[in-house]
Amino acid sequence: MRGKIQCHLNPKHILVCPLFILFLFLVWRSSTSVSPLRNPPSTVSLSPQQSSKSQMDHDLDHQDCPPDPRTPACTKIPPSLSQTLIHYATSNITPQQTINEVSVTEKVLRRKSPCNFLVFGLGHDSLMWAALNHGGRTLFVEEDKSWIDQIKLRFPNLESYHAVYDTKVRQSEELLKATADAEECKDVGDPLLSKCGLALKGLAKEVYEVEWDLIMVDAPTGYHDEAPGRMGAIYTAGLMARNRADGETDVFVHDVDRIVEDKFSKAFLCEGYVREQVGRLRHFTIPSHRTLLGRPFCP
Template identity: 65%
Template sequence: MRAKSQYPLGLKLILIGFFLLFLVFFILKSSSHQNLSSVLSAKTTTTTCPPLPLSTQACDKIPPSLSQALVHYATSNITPQQTFKEISVTLRVLEKKSPCNFLVFGLGHDSLMWTSLNHGGRTVFLEEDKSWIQQIMLKLPKLEAYHVVYDTNRTQADELLKVGMEEDCRVVGDPRFSKCALALKGFPSEIYDVEWDLIMVDAPTGYFDGAPGRMSAIYTAGLMSRNREGGETDVFVHDVDRVVEDKFSKTFLCEGYLSEQEGRIRHFTIPSHRTRLGRPFCP
């Protein structure tokens, strides 16, 4: 989430082109909607009105979040960790579901991009490093981010994997009231009260032994997905080339729910378990 390497020129051009395509899509969509409204209006009235003077005609504007994102990435020499192909996995889902509720574990240089791609929806970031939140929010104050604390250590991964096999960890419910040691209970209450359409696990830090690791984040993302009232949740886990992310995503998000993998990102589609009693934890 926090990579600080230089943009290759080709990648920067791809990202700029990516956002310009999104802009063109947004404008065309808005224009077609206006044209359809005009046709319908014309069929329901018997009065022909002269066209408005050019100076009074309404025009489509770029959403402020998209304008900010275009300028930010066009002038930045910092690249997000995910590759273009990896980002495209989530983009395809956002194109179908946005505006929606999107929860992201981790705050980074790609956060403005996710917020912009979910224009009109709610995108929330959970971050372990309070000073990092302050640093990012100085540049991007309109992002919605919360500081959270993890009490695990990556060296506990094998032990926690065994804990996750216990019956208490197979019970679907609100993570706040779960008896499973893997369930995260210390988030702001509103995080648990929202039904998230997309969840991305790209944090907490998990690349060295002293780090919290993503064991609980992956398990909790799966539990929240199963506990929704209805429908399904798209869950993405980044860095699945690492042992913890690989094992815990397959075990608690379930290989049977795996929809796609591209590079280091996996996409799982998890249905509600509350609408079908007796559904097994994994299919």
């Protein structure tokens, strides 16, 4: 065969042939071995609740990845992400936020995820938010229990909880007058212990157990007078942000073209904390008030 190496008993060949065979063996060894990763993934400190949820997501996303000693990490696309891609590729319903509005939150998630992300509202964009916070904990609070049941049947991995609101949009002006300058509404602390009438105390216990890195207020319903409105959600988001142990919380309020979302976000999330506004989405960055005693409610 032409490809076969010929080694005659020439003294020169006696030395060259073994060296050539040794070279081929070393090349074969290097091509089949796996070199260590140059940049190992950074570790992220997660809360106990987030760590448990993250581990469950990790187990689910890697259930189809058989161990392979030649592969340092699973290269399959996680099931949660593939499910998201399929859903949006085959759905005729698109999220209510525009691409420019979504990009504001996506930019922050790109920097902070995996993290703790609280979303007021369970909608057609929920799979997207959970996927963008892959590896973190994304929790949804929803007013419509029947809608939660429908979503859980289709997407059981989304973490969502029912919330009951006792306010109406038609009460918003009265509520703003009664709370905007009230001392009890400027006290920073646990929402469950707050004396402010806007503090939400009937949410699932899981909501109060976590320090949220991002909070999106895109619910409850607020487009007609008998709807619950987002007064309490906006106030409680600001209270949670100020009450965290340290650091800052990014809070996003959608539909700020409406009176309630505009006035209550400016009053309780503060214009001085506005980072940017794109379309109907307003982005606030609120620092912890527990790390600096005497910090004013609004800068």
